[in-house]
Amino acid sequence: MTDEALPHPVTGALFPSPVPPGTGWPGDPADADTPVARTTRQAARLANSSATREEVDARSSVCRACPRLVRWREQVATTGKRASFAAEPYWGRPGPSFGDPDAEVLVMGLAPAANGANRTGRMFTGDKSGDWLFAALHRAGYANQDHAWAAGDGLVLTGIRIVAAVRCAPPDNKPTTTERDTCSAWLDRDLQLCAPKLRSILCLGSFGWDAVLASARRLGWSVPRPKPKFGHGAEAAVVTDQGHGIRLLGTYHPSQHNTFTGRLTTDMFDAVLARL
Numbered sequence: 001m002t003d004e005a006l007p008h009p010v011t012g013a014l015f016p017s018p019v020p021p022g023t024g025w026p027g028d029p030a031d032a033d034t035p036v037a038r039t040t041r042q043a044a045r046l047a048n049s050s051a052t053r054e055e056v057d058a059r060s061s062v063c064r065a066c067p068r069l070v071r072w073r074e075q076v077a078t079t080g081k082r083a084s085f086a087a088e089p090y091w092g093r094p095g096p097s098f099g100d101p102d103a104e105v106l107v108m109g110l111a112p113a114a115n116g117a118n119r120t121g122r123m124f125t126g127d128k129s130g131d132w133l134f135a136a137l138h139r140a141g142y143a144n145q146d147h148a149w150a151a152g153d154g155l156v157l158t159g160i161r162i163v164a165a166v167r168c169a170p171p172d173n174k175p176t177t178t179e180r181d182t183c184s185a186w187l188d189r190d191l192q193l194c195a196p197k198l199r200s201i202l203c204l205g206s207f208g209w210d211a212v213l214a215s216a217r218r219l220g221w222s223v224p225r226p227k228p229k230f231g232h233g234a235e236a237a238v239v240t241d242q243g244h245g246i247r248l249l250g251t252y253h254p255s256q257h258n259t260f261t262g263r264l265t266t267d268m269f270d271a272v273l274a275r276l
Contacts, residue, residue, distance in 0.1 A: 006089040010152040017077040018092025021062050025121055026152030029057040029096050037063045040182045047185035053193050057096035060167050060186040066179045069168035073118055076169065082115040091121030091151075094168045097190065098123045099161030104199040105142075105276050106191075107133075108208035110253070111166040111175060118169035122151045123162040132254040133204075136266070140273040160276075163190055165211035180211075188215050195240045200276050205253035206230040212248060213238070232264070233272055249275055 005014035013024060021030035037043035043065040050056045064070050077092025095112040112118045116127030124130035125148040134155065138146035142160040147153075166175045166183045175183070191198075191212075203209040209230040216223050216238045228236035234250035251264070251272045258264040 006087060008152070009088055009150045015089035017081075017090040018074050019089060019121065021058075021093075025091065026150075027096070027098070027122060028061070029054060030059070030061050034058045034062050037065045040065055043182055044185040047189040050189055050193075053097070053101060053190060056186060056190050056193065061094050061096045063094050063167065063183075063186070065182050066168060069166075069170055069175070069179055072171050073112075073114075073169045076114045076118055080114075081119075085115060085119055088119065090119045092118060093121070095121070095123050095164055096167075097161055097163040098125075099157035100159055101161070102197060103157075103159055103161035103194070104197055105160040106194065106198060106201045107160060107162040108201055108203045108212055109162065109164045110173065110205060110207045111164050112169040113173075114169045116169075117164075120150050122148070123164060124148070125153075125155075126150065128256045128259075129254045132259055132269075136254075136269050136273060139270060140276075142273075161194075163187070165208055184211075184215060184218070187211060188218055191215050192219055195244060195246065196242070198244075198246050200247040200249060202272070202276060203230070203248055203250050205251075205255075208253075209234070209248065209250050232268060235275075 005016050007014055019025045021034055022032040035046055037046050043063055046059045050059055074092050077090035095117040113127045116130060117123050117125055120126040124133050130148055134143055134148045135146045137143040142157055144156045148155045165187055166180055201212055203212055213223055220241045222239040224236055230250050232252045236248045237245055239245050249272055252258050
């Protein structure tokens with residue numbers, strides 16, 4: 001951790017990079033007493049014993065179970081900052097969920113971006129994909145504003161919550177299979193806790209689609225066979241162990257590549273959002 005403290009872009013408070021839990025970063029769910037998972041087994045134990053989604057967020061936001069991801073996220077947060085953000089502190093920790101705690105709709109992403117949520121501490125905030133996503137959520141009535149640039153910037157989501165299948169920023173946006181599997185304990189418990197109120201899940205890309213289906217199977221939910229194929233506008237349904245049906249909707253990820261090339265257009269994305 002660097003000794004230098006830099007001002008938060010919204011609050012102006014000084015923070016080191018990465019940000020320690022309990023120091024007042026906007027939206028930080030953890031505190032100095034939050035237990036830290038340092039192995040795959042510990043991550044599973046802490047996830048499974050979490051009584052609430054808020055506890056999942058807090059415990060996952062200080063997880064250190066994947067050594068490569070810990071090294072990468074903290075290296076980006078200290079010596080690897082993008083030049084345009086060099087004067088800002090970086091969150092440098094796993095990304096907790098963001099949005100309405102009682103949401104009926106879940107957005108499932110891949111992982112925090114190295115200079116996006118890994119910097120801001122809020123999913124899909126501070127990068128081009130997030131700009132695109134939040135503008136769409138605003139048009140659909142889920143967000144109170146069409147932009148998001150830092151935690152504490154006034155953005156509020158209603159009826160929808162954003163999570164990631166892998167909660168640390170991975171090098172080249174590619175977590176390993178082991179890292180994905182280690183992080184799956186947090187996702188499983190998150191889905192289990194929000195399932196009673198959940199109506200639908202928007203899966204951003206094939207990674208999010210596959211992560212939800214794999215989690216549903218681990219939880220003992222009913223999943224169609226053969227495995228539903230991902231595609232933009234694809235739809236499937238899973239049924240929880242309590243008999244509650246949840247719709248899955250697939251969309252191409254709002255990455256810069258997909259939106260700049262026209263593979264994903266505003267109309268295409270809005271059409272899927274309207275089905276949620």
